[in-house]
Amino acid sequence: MLITRASEYAILSLILLSSAKEPMDSETLSRELSIPKSFLAKILQSLAKAGILKSYKGAKGGFALDKETQDISMLDVMSCVEGKAPAVFECAPSEKNCPSEQASVCSIWPFLHKLQGKIDSFLQDLTLADIVEE
Amino acid sequence: MLITRASEYAILSLILLSSAKEPMDSETLSRELSIPKSFLAKILQSLAKAGILKSYKGAKGGFALDKETQDISMLDVMSCVEGKAPAVFECAPSEKNCPSEQASVCSIWPFLHKLQGKIDSFLQDLTLADIVEE
DNA sequence: CATCAGGAGGCTATTATGGCTTTAGATTCG
DNA sequence: CGAATCTAAAGCCATAATAGCCTCCTGATG
Numbered sequence: 583m584l585i586t587r588a589s590e591y592a593i594l595s596l597i598l599l600s601s602a603k604e605p606m607d608s609e610t611l612s613r614e615l616s617i618p619k620s621f622l623a624k625i626l627q628s629l630a631k632a633g634i635l636k637s638y639k640g641a642k643g644g645f646a647l648d649k650e651t652q653d654i655s656m657l658d659v660m661s662c663v664e665g666k667a668p669a670v671f672e673c674a675p676s677e678k679n680c681p682s683e684q685a686s687v688c689s690i691w692p693f694l695h696k697l698q699g700k701i702d703s704f705l706q707d708l709t710l711a712d713i714v715e716e
Numbered sequence: 717m718l719i720t721r722a723s724e725y726a727i728l729s730l731i732l733l734s735s736a737k738e739p740m741d742s743e744t745l746s747r748e749l750s751i752p753k754s755f756l757a758k759i760l761q762s763l764a765k766a767g768i769l770k771s772y773k774g775a776k777g778g779f780a781l782d783k784e785t786q787d788i789s790m791l792d793v794m795s796c797v798e799g800k801a802p803a804v805f806e807c808a809p810s811e812k813n814c815p816s817e818q819a820s821v822c823s824i825w826p827f828l829h830k831l832q833g834k835i836d837s838f839l840q841d842l843t844l845a846d847i848v849e850e
Numbered sequence: 851c852a853t854c855a856g857g858a859g860g861c862t863a864t865t866a867t868g869g870c871t872t873t874a875g876a877t878t879c880g
Numbered sequence: 881c882g883a884a885t886c887t888a889a890a891g892c893c894a895t896a897a898t899a900g901c902c903t904c905c906t907g908a909t910g
Contacts, residue, residue: 583724588867590804590806594824598824621866624889639874639887640887641885642876642878643876643877643888696847713830713831720898720899721899752899754901754902772856773855773908775854776855776908777855777907
């Protein structure tokens, strides 16, 4: 369950973009949010690849939301920006190969699974709309 | 909102300890959970300082829960292990000094605050008991 | 007093964060 | 149409923070 600044910056950008009528370029976003420009650029690219943002090149270009705010979940954002979904125990054996191992990780696996489910559903249900709606 | 492996390892340890009748030493925990020993030791110390675990020195020593599982929230665990509570935007200006700044961070501050509240209450309500109960 | 396990610190490796430059696609203007 | 300009895309490199390793010290147990 690793969450880095990339997720933090991504959410901030999405909140600001949700109130923008036109595309905002990465430099403006960087300045307005006090986020390092080049790092933010990479994050915005990830969001664009994931279909959450749409990018426009050239003059008057920039980034704009490519989905409705209620269709952008925090789980989607974190998954694409972190490169993977937040997992409670990334190194844990999968459910099927677990029985072959002897470590106690196996005995707590059902609990991990349960915790993971709770976290996933919370992040899945929490959308940008929930945050920016008045 | 930064969450590192320390939180991950802490939660795993707590789940395993919740089913233990006697204190478990850090080496056993390390082996059972496949977590680096020395890193885990530091995490367990943080949990002990926070009053979540109780440590026992000497032979037959180790760590054991020092609270009821329903009194251990994920927010508590993360706060003590990460050194601070998970904050959505750590660098954001506080609410009172915000108006003096000109950046757009100010305009999205209410949304950040709202998001923070949702995350905090989720993590506060999610206790170890919710995870390990049958 | 010998042994066991936590407490504390320093040191290294890995990863995240941030800076910089070059390339490519799109727009504007002459 | 073509050149200049604008901005995203993509890469490489430096720094900072995290993750992990090792040793010595301290207190408890028998």
